[in-house]
Structures are given as C-alpha cells and as structure tokens.
Amino acid sequence: MKNRLLYIYTHKGYNDSFLKKDVGMVPLCMSNGELVDTLFYCKDKKGTITFDKLNIEFTGCGWLASNFKSILFLLRNIINGRGYDLLVFHLSIRNIIPILIFKSIFKGKLICKMDLNTESAIKYATCHLQSQTIKYKLMKMMVGLTDIFYIETRRNYDIIKKGIFGLNISEKLKIMPNGVDENLVKVVSQNGGITPRKEKILTIISRFNCEAKAPYRIFDVIEIMSELNISEWTLNIIGKFPESFITDLRKKAVCHNVNIVCEGYNLELKDVYKHLYKSKVFLCLSIEESYCISLVESAVFNNCIITTNVGVSADLSQKYDRIKILDTYTKEKLKFYIREVIMSEQTEYCDISLKMLELYSWKKIINKTVSD
Structure with missing residues (x-):
C-alpha cells in the first residue's frame, strides 16, 4: 500500500x-x-x-x-x-x-x-x-x-x-x-526451552449467547466420552457461558464419569495458545461460522481437528491432513470420528506445524x- x-x-x-x-x-x-x-x-x-x-x-x-x-x-x-x-x-x-x-x-x-x-x-x-x-x-x-x-x-x-x-x-x-500472531506462537512454543508432552485433552471453544455456536452439542461430547470409556481424557471447554449452563455440564460429567475443565471467556490470546499447544484434539461443532479462527490456531498447534463444515474448514482441509469434517452433524458420526482420532493419535510432545504457521x-x- x-x-x-x-x-x-x-x-x-x-x-x-x-x-x-x-x-x-x-x-x-x-x-x-x-x-x-x-x-x-x-x-x-x-x-x-x-x-x-x-x-x-x-x-x-x-x-x-x-x-x-x-x-x-x-x-x-x-x-x-x-x-x-x-x-x-x-x-x-x-x-x-x-x-x-x-x-x-x-x-x-x-x-x-x-x-x-x-x-x-x-x-x-x-x-x-x-x-x-x-x-x-x-x-x-x-x-x-x-x-x-x-x-x-x-x-x-x-x-x-x-x-x-x-x-x-x-x-x-x-x-x-x-x-x-506468529511472534506469539513462537513465544508459546519455545516455552523456556522445554518441550512438554501433549496431554490427553479434547478442546472446544464456544459460547452460550450464540445459537450458531451450538453449545448444547457439548453435552453430546460428554456422552460420547462416557460411551467410549476414555476416562483418562479431559474435555477442556473454553468460552463464555452462564453459571447455570456450567453447572449442568459438570453434573452431566459427574454422572458419566467424564473429566471436564471449564475455562473462562476473558482469556488472553497467549493463554488460548497455551491450551491449544498442550491439547491433542480440537472440536468445532458450530452450525455456522464466518471463519472460525480457532480451527487455524489449533492446526498451527498441531491438534487433530474434528469440525462441522463451517468457515475455513474446507480450505484448511486442502492444506492440513489432520482434520475430519462432519458434512452433516450427528452424534453418531461425531462419536465415530472421536473414536478414530483417539485410537490413532500418536503425538507425544507439544510442537507446532511450521507449514501452517507459514501459511497463516x-x-x-x-x-x-x-x-x-
């Protein structure tokens, strides 16, 4: 310019x-x-x-x-x-x-x-x-x-x-x-020279006051984790939700013997990046998104991605092979993909995708x- x-x-x-x-x-x-x-x-x-x-x-x-x-x-x-x-x-x-x-x-x-x-x-x-x-x-x-x-x-x-x-x-x-933010990605990934292990975490970023984000589908994820008997995994929920919704999620998780962590909404971007750096799997279950930057961020931090066919998902799938797209959302299809990803996921250490960082x-x- x-x-x-x-x-x-x-x-x-x-x-x-x-x-x-x-x-x-x-x-x-x-x-x-x-x-x-x-x-x-x-x-x-x-x-x-x-x-x-x-x-x-x-x-x-x-x-x-x-x-x-x-x-x-x-x-x-x-x-x-x-x-x-x-x-x-x-x-x-x-x-x-x-x-x-x-x-x-x-x-x-x-x-x-x-x-x-x-x-x-x-x-x-x-x-x-x-x-x-x-x-x-x-x-x-x-x-x-x-x-x-x-x-x-x-x-x-x-x-x-x-x-x-x-x-x-x-x-x-x-x-x-x-x-x-390339500089911030590098700061998070350098981590003082220490390379931590990836943790058995499924991360979802959503919010309650937007129907297009489909926050109620988080209850499906809790049921699926219970049905798959993956008690060693944790569901990390990042976003803005009313306390009553968080309470319902926790009750559901306790009933189904599922580990969940509910992070707040006002996280600094650096903290969001830290969560994605440690996470193994990222979920996007939205009905509609204009873009969904979280998909790109999770690819940069080398997560396996399971997503509905929204926003940048189709473009991303042309460049990043660790992604599964739900063309039509059903609980059974989501369960199939979660099982497939968890069974095949072999990443041990936190790292970033240099290819994705260069592209995005x-x-x-x-x-x-x-x-x-």
Missing part, C-alpha cells in the same frame, strides 16, 4: 480481545509500520488507547452520534492530505456515513474486510432478485463505491465473485484468510494479498 491508512470500525459488540484478532491485526499489518488513525464506534467505551501502530479513539456513544464523530475524524485527517485509504469491516449499512464522506473528500481507496458467513454471502448474491428496498439501494451504493473487497474463504468467494446487489465485483475481490501468519497473509 502506497497511501497511508485510516480505519473506522462501526460493528457492534466490540471488546479489547478483538485487537488480537482480525479487527486489530489486519490494519496493523497493512500499516507498513506507519501510525494508523483509528475510530471505533463503541457506546460503552470512550477515550483513546494505542495498540502498536493503531491510535484508537472510541466514540463513547451510539451509532447515530458516532457518525458525527466519524465526520469530524475524517475532516481532521484531511488536513494531512487527501492521499489516504480507508479500511472498514463488514459490508454493513452501519458504514454508510463514513463511506460517503470518505469518497467525497479523499482520493484514496475504500477497502472492505467483509467477515462474511455463507448465509450472508448467498443473501448478498441473490438479493437483486427480490424487491429493492431503500436499504438495498444504499448497500448497492456502498458496493459501487468500494475499491477492494477482502473475503476470508474460498467457499464464500465462489458465491459472491459474480456479483452482489446486482453489481459485478470480480475485479475488486480478493481472498484474505484470517491468521495467527498474519503478516505473511497480508503482505501476499496486498502485493498480488
């Missing part, structure tokens, strides 16, 4: 852990080492922070008032010249004001990191066949104004490459998979994608 970068994030539900994921890592790696003025729409947070090269300002107000702050943000930056690019996340009506203002006064490119699930991809690709509402027309306008779209998976690329909202975007569209390092992904 020749132009300096501005970054506006309008999506709801921000928390600081996002900065270690695509929300923080994409603009950071696109910055070419220069400072990036950044504005986050966030009702519950105000003030400024610095995350490496990102100078982040939080609006501290709702969407409508945040739009006025985004106008001031863009006007403030035009003092330094018109040669900026703007990065936004999600093809969303929430981006309409900053997009219109940016394209009116700046000469640089508008870049959209789509963060798109398959359901939305299909909807965007076919909605021109339906009635054209005001929202449709505004979305179509944003598509026309956007210079570059980054999509995360080949599956969704193939769905939208011929067009969305009735507009052909094939010349604007590139695949940019989500990645891992954030910096390498973005350098390759932007230069293509």
Whole structure:
C-alpha cells in the first residue's frame, strides 16, 4: 500500500480481545509500520488507547452520534492530505456515513474486510432478485463505491465473485484468510526451552449467547466420552457461558464419569495458545461460522481437528491432513470420528506445524494479498 491508512470500525459488540484478532491485526499489518488513525464506534467505551501502530479513539456513544464523530475524524485527517485509504469491516449499512464522506473528500481507496458467513454471502448474491428496498439501494451504493473487497474463504468467494446487489465485483475481490500472531506462537512454543508432552485433552471453544455456536452439542461430547470409556481424557471447554449452563455440564460429567475443565471467556490470546499447544484434539461443532479462527490456531498447534463444515474448514482441509469434517452433524458420526482420532493419535510432545504457521501468519497473509 502506497497511501497511508485510516480505519473506522462501526460493528457492534466490540471488546479489547478483538485487537488480537482480525479487527486489530489486519490494519496493523497493512500499516507498513506507519501510525494508523483509528475510530471505533463503541457506546460503552470512550477515550483513546494505542495498540502498536493503531491510535484508537472510541466514540463513547451510539451509532447515530458516532457518525458525527466519524465526520469530524475524517475532516481532521484531511488536513494531512487527501492521499489516504480507508479500511472498514463488514459490508454493513452501519458504514454508510463514513463511506460517503470518505469518497467525497479523499482520493484514496475504500477497502472492505467483509467477515462474511455463507448465509450472508448467498443473501448478498441473490438479493437483486427480490424487491429493492431503500436499504438495498444504499448497500448497492456502498458496493459501487468500494475499491477492494477482502473475503476470508474460498467457499464464500465462489458465491459472491459474480456479483452482489446486482453489481459485478470480480475485479475488486480478493481472498484474505484470517491468521495467527506468529511472534506469539513462537513465544508459546519455545516455552523456556522445554518441550512438554501433549496431554490427553479434547478442546472446544464456544459460547452460550450464540445459537450458531451450538453449545448444547457439548453435552453430546460428554456422552460420547462416557460411551467410549476414555476416562483418562479431559474435555477442556473454553468460552463464555452462564453459571447455570456450567453447572449442568459438570453434573452431566459427574454422572458419566467424564473429566471436564471449564475455562473462562476473558482469556488472553497467549493463554488460548497455551491450551491449544498442550491439547491433542480440537472440536468445532458450530452450525455456522464466518471463519472460525480457532480451527487455524489449533492446526498451527498441531491438534487433530474434528469440525462441522463451517468457515475455513474446507480450505484448511486442502492444506492440513489432520482434520475430519462432519458434512452433516450427528452424534453418531461425531462419536465415530472421536473414536478414530483417539485410537490413532500418536503425538507425544507439544510442537507446532511450521507449514501452517507459514501459511497463516498474519503478516505473511497480508503482505501476499496486498502485493498480488
């Protein structure tokens, strides 16, 4: 990128852990080492922070008032010249004001990191066949104004490459998979020069307040572990769940003589990496995922993976052979794969997959994608 970068994030539900994921890592790696003025729409947070090269300002107000702050943000930056690019996340009506203002006064490119699930991809690709509402027309306008779209998976690329909202975007569209923090992976794997043994752990990362994550399927895993009589194995559950749900899981585990550990939600990324480093098997049982970065992370830390056919799973299976994909979820099929993996798993010591790290390092992904 020749132009300096501005970054506006309008999506709801921000928390600081996002900065270690695509929300923080994409603009950071696109910055070419220069400072990036950044504005986050966030009702519950105000003030400024610095995350490496990102100078982040939080609006501290709702969407409508945040739009006025985004106008001031863009006007403030035009003092330094018109040669900026703007990065936004999600093809969303929430981006309409900053997009219109940016394209009116700046000469640089508008870049959209789509963060798109398959359901939305299909909807965007076919909605021109339906009635054209005001929202449709505004979305179509944003598509026309956007210079570059980054999509995360080949599956969704193939769905939208011929067009969305009735507009052909094939010349604007590139695949940019989500990645891992290479430096942090190396810190965790070096472990003070000690190479620990892999432990008999099945890890699952989920959360309760999202039906698409299918947290109730964790009860199936407990029953399967009991039926397979693998009492020497532990199910490690990482995620945000209400205490009542955790209590039900523990009761179920006690009744079925299964070892479980319930980790909290607010883990630092380094702690998540440590769990995956020691784990032998990773499970993803979601109904829908836009990407599921945990699949990539678990591959980097050399886990055997059992997953539903969501997010990056199909792309990952082309590069990583220690993965089983459930095209249709059933408890019996899951049981078959867990039995097969546990019976064949021979990994003794913690290690990382250098191949996966090379393919999914954030910096390498973005350098390759932007230069293509």
